[in-house]
Amino acid sequence: MAQQGNFKSPSRMGGLGDGASPSSAGAVSAGKPRVPGLKEVDFERRSFLGKIVGGIGAAVAISTLYPVIRYIVPPVKKFSNLNELVVGKASEVPENSGKIFQFNKDKVIVINDNGKLTACSAVCTHLGCLVHWDNALNLIACPCHGAKYKQTGEIISGPQPLPLPAFKARVEGENLIIAKA
Ligand code: FES
Numbered sequence: 001m002a003q004q005g006n007f008k009s010p011s012r013m014g015g016l017g018d019g020a021s022p023s024s025a026g027a028v029s030a031g032k033p034r035v036p037g038l039k040e041v042d043f044e045r046r047s048f049l050g051k052i053v054g055g056i057g058a059a060v061a062i063s064t065l066y067p068v069i070r071y072i073v074p075p076v077k078k079f080s081n082l083n084e085l086v087v088g089k090a091s092e093v094p095e096n097s098g099k100i101f102q103f104n105k106d107k108v109i110v111i112n113d114n115g116k117l118t119a120c121s122a123v124c125t126h127l128g129c130l131v132h133w134d135n136a137l138n139l140i141a142c143p144c145h146g147a148k149y150k151q152t153g154e155i156i157s158g159p160q161p162l163p164l165p166a167f168k169a170r171v172e173g174e175n176l177i178i179a180k181a
Contacts, residue, residue, distance in 0.1 A: 079104050079105040080104055081104050081105075082104060083179060083180050084168075084177055084178065084179035084180070085103055085104070085177065085178055085179075086175045086176065086177050087101040087102070087103055087108075087110075087176055087177070087178050088101060088175075088176045089174050089175065089176060090171040090174055090175065090176045091174070092176060093110050093111075093112045093117070093176060094112060095112050095113075095114055095115055096112065096113065096114065096135045097111075097112055097133065097135065098110065098111040098112070098132065098133025098135075098140070099133075100122045100130065100132075101176075101178060103167065103178040106121060106123075106167075107121065107122040107123055107130065108120065108121060108122055108167050108169075108178050109121070109122035109131060109132070109133065109140065110169045110176065110178065111133050111140070111151045113138070113151055117169040117170065117171070118151045118152050118169065119166070119167040119168060119169035119178055120140070120149070120151075120152065120153030120163075120164040120165060120166050120167060121153070121164045121165040121166075121167070122164075123164075124142040124144065124147050124160060124164075125147075125160045125161055125162040125163070125164065126142065126144070126145055126147050126158065126159050126160040126161070127144060127145070129142050129143060129144035129145075131143075131147070131149065131164070133151070138151070139151065139156060140153070140164065142158065142160070145158065145159050146158050146159075147159060147160040149163065149164050152166060153165065153166050165181070166181040167179065167180065167181050168180070168181055
């Protein structure tokens with residue numbers, strides 16, 4: 001019975017230090033400050049290494065995905081918006097022929113009908129196929145659904161709802177120039 005009395009006595013509790021409870025881990029001896037344990041240092045090191053590994057992983061992912069995305073998504077072309085432009089040489093469109101040129105953002109067909117130049121959009125107003133000059137029939141034809149246009153772009157026949165927008169074409173020296181109508 002005397003042993004039970006000693007266990008709860010203040011003299012034995014004092015050996016645990018101020019503020020310590022009898023149920024604490026008891027690893028800290030009285031009077032010594034608590035020093036960060038190995039577990040805390042290890043945790044900080046793991047966190048730091050985790051950030052480095054994450055950063056490297058992100059860099060590898062970006063460097064791998066960037067060319068794939070550039071391949072899938074074509075670059076946006078920047079077009080000029082000029083009133084007129086030298087698009088090529090006059091010799092590129094000999095008599096009784098037609099040729100498509102890029103003019104700003106538009107594709108324009110220039111037709112040389114016995115020395116008379118005309119120009120209009122080369123994009124069919126039905127569903128957007130590129131037209132061509134049919135010299136035998138003396139008209140602009142669309143290969144997709146049979147639309148036919150005059151060389152000035154007006155509708156002859158076919159499913160297209162609108163004429164081809166007109167442009168101007170002229171020769172200066174050797175140069176072929178297309179201009180907005
Ligand atoms: S796209 Fe030209 S006729 Fe249909």
